[in-house]
Amino acid sequence: MTTDAAFDIVRRSLANGRLPHAYLLCGEPRGAGLELARRIESLLLCDRRADAPDAAPCGACKSCLSVANGTHPDVLSVEPEKKSRIISMEAMRETFLPWASKMSYLGGWKVGAIFFADRLNESSANAILKTLEEPPPSTLFLLVTDKPEALLPTIVSRCHRLDLSTGRVPPAEPWRTRVGEILAKHTNGSMLRVMATSARLHALFEEIKGLAEEQVSERLKAQREADPNAALVDGDVEKALVSVREKELRGAVYAAIQDWYRDLLVYATLRETGAPADGPGSPEPCFPEFREAIAARAARTPSRLAQRYVEFAGKIQQQIEARFIADTIVFPHWLAWMK
Ligand SMILES: [Zn+2]
Structure with a gap:
């Protein structure tokens, strides 16, 4: 599906009060997957949401801007380390797990995004699994990967999966x-x-x-x-x-x-x-x-x-x-x- 269609599913779940604890976003972690993750973060955190819970994120308020810049205090993004290209247990212990157990900074939602979720090693994958089994309140997890088959099936089963169309078809020539x-x-x-x-x-x-x-x-x-x-x-x-x-x-x-x-x-x-x-x-x-x-x-x-x-x-x-x-x-x- 397109990112628009996927975003619409998330938006409707939120409006109906049926947002799952975690989404598995199957799409390029530097392309469509990232684009969708940022849009979902804005949706949950946009300052204008209080006035119009059904509206799309405004893209212009302080929260939307800090989501776009990657500086929002209630968004944690985890990526593989540059050298090992693995999301290690140390990274989990130092940042992700303490963050997951805390209340949100601004009192609303918090979103934990794991990019290249296929690069979790065994122990970090188990740590995520535990968190997904006992999800903290008002917290949404986004696992982004273009290789969902490389994830533990137990993790996949805990997430609501959204498949973004892979590969863009270039428009017709000339x-x-x-x-x-x-x-x-x-x-x-x-x-x-x-x-x-x-x-x-x-x-x-x-x-x-x-x-x-x-x-x-x-x-x-x-x-x-x-x-x-x-x-x-x-x-x-x-x-x-x-x-x-x-x-x-x-x-x-x-x-x-x-x-x-x-x-x-x-x-x-x-x-x-x-x-x-x-x-x-x-x-x-x-x-x-x-x-x-x-x-x-x-x-x-x-x-x-x-x-x-x-x-x-x-x-x-x-x-x-x-x-x-x-x-x-x-x-x-x-x-x-x-x-
Ligand atoms: Zn906004």
């Missing part, structure tokens, strides 16, 4: 490359830049319109040749076929725009956690050839903002396709935000 070339030049949100980028995306849509007309007319011609007695397709039907095809092709452009900002989110998150972009568990970027352009932008984009951009990018499609607002209005509106 649209992926075309969108990449356009967005690599979108280096700031100045009016001039916004108008230039919007014009390029609009030109791409115009090109798609021509292509859709061509493809439909070729397909109809082939049908007529195969069956000369078939009823003629009238102009209105042909127009409808073109518009369906056009919409399909535009879908690849929207997907590419959103994937561009997902790449930005991955780089921004890696930068904040200090992890190398090609380390274990790092997801494959969809735009490897624009790595430098995206990394440069990630250097000045906090991950919480990149997360918002991914959401914004989804709205572009909604507004143009579902609400029939002209792309020449929608693109400038969003691009001014998504620097």
Whole structure:
């Protein structure tokens, strides 16, 4: 499932008062798994939750910001040690177990996240198991791994498992490359830049319109040749076929725009956690050839903002396709935000 779908499951469980004690997040610990863990932490800790328990985390309050920065006092993140690449019993004894037994610092929830949970050794895995068997109150555990099969079955059975889709499917060509070339030049949100980028995306849509007309007319011609007695397709039907095809092709452009900002989110998150972009568990970027352009932008984009951009990018499609607002209005509106 997508991180959105997984997040929604958690959100609904919380709203119904049925939050489990632990989730096993099966996804890349430096990619989708981390993204989901941060969103769940914000959900539980957001300052605005008291006013609107059903709302999504605001992403802007003190708690949300400290979750994004990894400095929230009620979030403990455990990772394998750099040298041994193991989560050792010493680490458990020194940080995790004392933290788990204490009340939360701010009086609300506390969240213990274990990244690369497959790297727990036998004794640390047993320590976690014991904690999961007698969970402390108002505490949520998140075990993040892309190798769930390497975990003790007794641990897995104590967690509510959420499988995130592994591996991203890059958007269709040539649209992926075309969108990449356009967005690599979108280096700031100045009016001039916004108008230039919007014009390029609009030109791409115009090109798609021509292509859709061509493809439909070729397909109809082939049908007529195969069956000369078939009823003629009238102009209105042909127009409808073109518009369906056009919409399909535009879908690849929207997907590419959103994937561009997902790449930005991955780089921004890696930068904040200090992890190398090609380390274990790092997801494959969809735009490897624009790595430098995206990394440069990630250097000045906090991950919480990149997360918002991914959401914004989804709205572009909604507004143009579902609400029939002209792309020449929608693109400038969003691009001014998504620097
Ligand atoms: Zn918040």
